[in-house]
Amino acid sequence: MSFMPAECAWCGAALPGAAESGQAWHVVRCAACSAGTTQPWPTPAELEAAYPDAYRPAAGRFGSHGDRLLSWSRGLLARRVDALAPPGPVLDVGAGDGSLLRALRARGRDGLGLERHAAVHAGVPMRDAGVADLPGGWAAIVFWHALEHLPAPAAELAAAAERLAPGGVLVIAVPNPGSLQARMSGADWLALDLPRHLVHVPREVLLGRLAELGLSVERVSGWRGGQVGFGMLHGLVRRLPGRPDLYDAVRRPGARLRAQGQTERRRALAAGALLAPLAGVAAAAEIALRRAGTTYVEARRVHP
Numbered sequence: 001m002s003f004m005p006a007e008c009a010w011c012g013a014a015l016p017g018a019a020e021s022g023q024a025w026h027v028v029r030c031a032a033c034s035a036g037t038t039q040p041w042p043t044p045a046e047l048e049a050a051y052p053d054a055y056r057p058a059a060g061r062f063g064s065h066g067d068r069l070l071s072w073s074r075g076l077l078a079r080r081v082d083a084l085a086p087p088g089p090v091l092d093v094g095a096g097d098g099s100l101l102r103a104l105r106a107r108g109r110d111g112l113g114l115e116r117h118a119a120v121h122a123g124v125p126m127r128d129a130g131v132a133d134l135p136g137g138w139a140a141i142v143f144w145h146a147l148e149h150l151p152a153p154a155a156e157l158a159a160a161a162e163r164l165a166p167g168g169v170l171v172i173a174v175p176n177p178g179s180l181q182a183r184m185s186g187a188d189w190l191a192l193d194l195p196r197h198l199v200h201v202p203r204e205v206l207l208g209r210l211a212e213l214g215l216s217v218e219r220v221s222g223w224r225g226g227q228v229g230f231g232m233l234h235g236l237v238r239r240l241p242g243r244p245d246l247y248d249a250v251r252r253p254g255a256r257l258r259a260q261g262q263t264e265r266r267r268a269l270a271a272g273a274l275l276a277p278l279a280g281v282a283a284a285a286e287i288a289l290r291r292a293g294t295t296y297v298e299a300r301r302v303h304p
């Protein structure tokens with residue numbers, strides 16, 4: 001039995017108590033910075049096991065409509081990054097299957113992706129490396145639902161800020177543990193995603209850090225980062241008897257994190273359809289209150 005170092009993944013402050021290996025995953029909030037850290041801290045082997053092929057299978061994650069929606073939203077993000085950034089290459093941290101980089105290339109913009117096991121991704125340049133391993137001069141650096149997966153997110157963010165070209169932009173989307181949906185769903189919150197999400201950074205904490213890094217925050221949005229309406233809906237469906245899992249229900253059978261029977265799946269989908277309007281209203285409310293489920297930020301390096 002081993003004890004994990006109990007240290008805040010965001011600011012490095014000591015966390016109360018040591019988490020015992022084998023204990024159920026949970027989040028411990030840091031008294032110093034108020035970011036959350038997943039405990040016990042997963043070992044490399046545990047993390048490897050937490051990313052089964054089902055997490056992002058080659059055949060696609062969702063039904064054909066869902067995968068098309070995903071690719072459409074990557075196209076929108078590519079257009080936005082291309083419009084925001086000065087001329088130059090784009091670095092996509094946590095580039096997944098490379099869809100953002102492909103969409104950028106279609107707009108005439110070169111890029112590089114960072115991803116675990118990068119060699120399996122063909123078509124666009126990918127490396128299995130950290131931001132600090134790279135030279136500077138990036139017109140944009142994108143952390144699209146990536147920061148929360150990194151073991152040293154604050155250091156990666158600082159390295160990224162240093163490696164932006166003058167006028168370059170950081171584009172970040174990250175779950176917001178200070179959101180209403182996080183509060184409402186507790187341990188069932190879709191974006192908690194333990195143990196893959198190692199750090200849980202509230203909106204104000206992220207914005208504070210970007211200011212400390214000397215970046216100028218030009219836009220903060222509760223809806224541009226995506227997943228807000230669905231996160232809310234998933235949480236509402238989970239509260240029903242039998243705790244139906246809508247996220248697994250909309251994934252292809254091979255992409256489900258847990259096997260799901262036909263009846264269970266139909267129940268989850270029916271509940272989702274029924275509760276969708278309510279989820280829409282609730283998500284709009286949390287966005288209006290600046291407590292959305294996802295934080296989206298654009299921050300620029302204004303000084304040379």
Ligand SMILES: [Zn+2]
Pocket residue numbers: 008009010011012013030031032033034035
């Ligand atoms: Zn902390």
